[in-house]
Amino acid sequence: MPGTLFLLPVALGPADSDALHPPATLRTTHLLRHFVVENAKSARAELKRIGHPQPLQALDVRELPKTPTDADLSALLAPALAGQDIGLMSEAGCPAVADPGALLVRQAHRLGIRVAPLVGPSSLLLSLMASGLNGQSFAFHGYLPVKEAERAAALRELEKESRRFKRTQLFIETPYRNQAMFAALLAGLSAETQLCVARELTTAGEWIATRSIASWKKSEAPDLDRRPTVFLFLA
Structure with missing residues (x-):
């Protein structure tokens, strides 16, 4: 069975993550090992801020190209096709809303990958x-x-x-x-x-x-x- 593409809201600025993300969102994020992001450096900083339990260097963090092709998007979703869950992160707020991550979400639907939006700030x-x-x-x-x-x-x-x-x-x-x-x-x-x-x-x-x-x-x-x-x- 394919994995799930989880849409992970990101803090809008310096803030207390516990006030912005429900416990269920944090628990799900902490379980993920594969991430597609706009900027790897800021995404790792956010994962550290919310207390991801794994060493950051052990996580698979891949950047979404500025103008991705279908082949690029499918490659980013390869872990999900292999049964692993993936998290999609914007630079701030909710991914795929005023955000290029929408292209990855669309490709996930085309490939039959479950898409699951999580609660957080918009x-x-x-x-x-x-x-x-x-x-x-x-x-x-x-x-x-x-x-x-x-x-x-x-x-x-x-x-x-x-x-x-x-x-x-x-x-x-x-x-x-x-x-x-x-x-x-x-x-x-x-x-x-x-x-x-x-x-x-x-x-x-x-x-x-x-x-x-x-x-x-x-x-x-x-x-x-x-x-x-x-x-x-x-x-």
Whole structure:
């Protein structure tokens, strides 16, 4: 019988692992010997932080290529086809959500390998929970365009869609461009649109606020520079 591909949530930042991962998730992770990860160095640091009982050098930790082929994905899943369980780890949060690990999960389904998601932190769901915006209809859009004119056009379209469907729009930005994104939101969205800024969730720097664009313009801008942030708005 094939093994199982376990999807292992990773802490969003420096935090107490016991507060973020249920005991069942930790127990399962501690039993695994094979891992597919974005970055081997940071994955080993996370495994050490959560107290994996085996020496790190004894674990099979393989990196997912930036643009994997079907052959690459099948090779990474070879231990599961041989009956061994595998853990898939993102850099932070839940694997396969806003994460290239989704390609490995898809290949596992093609090969008849059981996929088992485990409980842990997700910045997207945590920010939606805390926003007070519509949790019945929402969409995640990843990264918006970097160029100013294209980004402004994208925001206008997303605001129209949000207003039409009463849909919460979620997206993220490369942390060093957060300040520019925040400024673009204030400049491009309507005064009554509700904007939530959710920074460094589950860490000591956690800060979450939801205000209208008009109210944000009257407030001191939050410090978002190089600090992981989720942006959400509802028109």
